[in-house]
Amino acid sequence: MTLLRDADLAVAFDHAARSYDALVAANPGYHSHLRRSVRRLGLGHGEGRRVLDLGCGTGASTAALVAMLPGAEIIAADASAGMLERAAAKRWPERVTFLHTPAEHLDQVGVRGPLDAVFAAYLFRNTADPDGVLRAVHGLLAPGGRLGVHEYTLSGRLIDRAVWTAVCGGLVLPVGSALGDSRLYRHLWRSVVEFDTVEEFAARVRSAGFDHVRVLPLPGWQTGITHTIVARHTDTAPEGS
Numbered sequence: 001m002t003l004l005r006d007a008d009l010a011v012a013f014d015h016a017a018r019s020y021d022a023l024v025a026a027n028p029g030y031h032s033h034l035r036r037s038v039r040r041l042g043l044g045h046g047e048g049r050r051v052l053d054l055g056c057g058t059g060a061s062t063a064a065l066v067a068m069l070p071g072a073e074i075i076a077a078d079a080s081a082g083m084l085e086r087a088a089a090k091r092w093p094e095r096v097t098f099l100h101t102p103a104e105h106l107d108q109v110g111v112r113g114p115l116d117a118v119f120a121a122y123l124f125r126n127t128a129d130p131d132g133v134l135r136a137v138h139g140l141l142a143p144g145g146r147l148g149v150h151e152y153t154l155s156g157r158l159i160d161r162a163v164w165t166a167v168c169g170g171l172v173l174p175v176g177s178a179l180g181d182s183r184l185y186r187h188l189w190r191s192v193v194e195f196d197t198v199e200e201f202a203a204r205v206r207s208a209g210f211d212h213v214r215v216l217p218l219p220g221w222q223t224g225i226t227h228t229i230v231a232r233h234t235d236t237a238p239e240g241s
Helices: 006-025 028-041 061-067 082-090 103-109 130-140 158-178 180-195 200-205
Strands: 050-054 071-076 095-100 115-122 139-154 210-217 224-235
Touching: 006 082, 006 158, 006 180, 028 061, 028 071, 028 115, 028 139, 028 224, 050 103, 050 130, 050 139, 061 071, 061 115, 061 210, 071 082, 071 103, 082 095, 103 130, 115 130, 130 139, 139 200, 158 180, 200 210
Parallel strands: 050 071, 050 115, 071 095, 115 139
Antiparallel strands: 139 224, 210 224
16 A cells, blocks of 8 residues: 555545544543643743644644643644544634645745744654655744654664554554545554654754754653654754755
């Protein structure tokens, strides 16, 4: 199976949007881990901050930002109209705005810097050009601005790859197939296996012009599978720019 990209992936997420929240709710720690990753941005309560939630999906990452940064303005963006519709239908404070756009085209919907932080949960392995998106994010951040990535990025140990495949084969893929979304969930399994290890992704982040790059584990069954990667904007031009 070829990984889904761009419009094909957005359509697959559109179809899965109706049941997506119920499926992720079965993942122990899913929401608390997102809140932990937001705390790791180091923004305090977010007073006066502008934060972009890139790849917001049905709003789980947005809810984590709202809970942990009660003083921040939050711009939430996603390429899937179906997922975004689910997100926007929930109750939100006025400081939250939703935008329909792929991560690669933020400028086309009027997202302008400087931003104080960009938070991206489960996004980068699903982009066709993760380096390009990292460079675009770097360009939107103010000097000293924070990047927080919450992602399935394997440690490189064979046991972590085996656990991820076992969880997907035993739970995620059967449930996804029963819901009529086997194509999407098979993609999501393979997207983790074929993406960077966490150290390889951290190197991507450094190459995009960020420093103070830190790799932080998450607890529970996802140890070695899901990580928070946090970094800061520098004034150094990214490689290849």
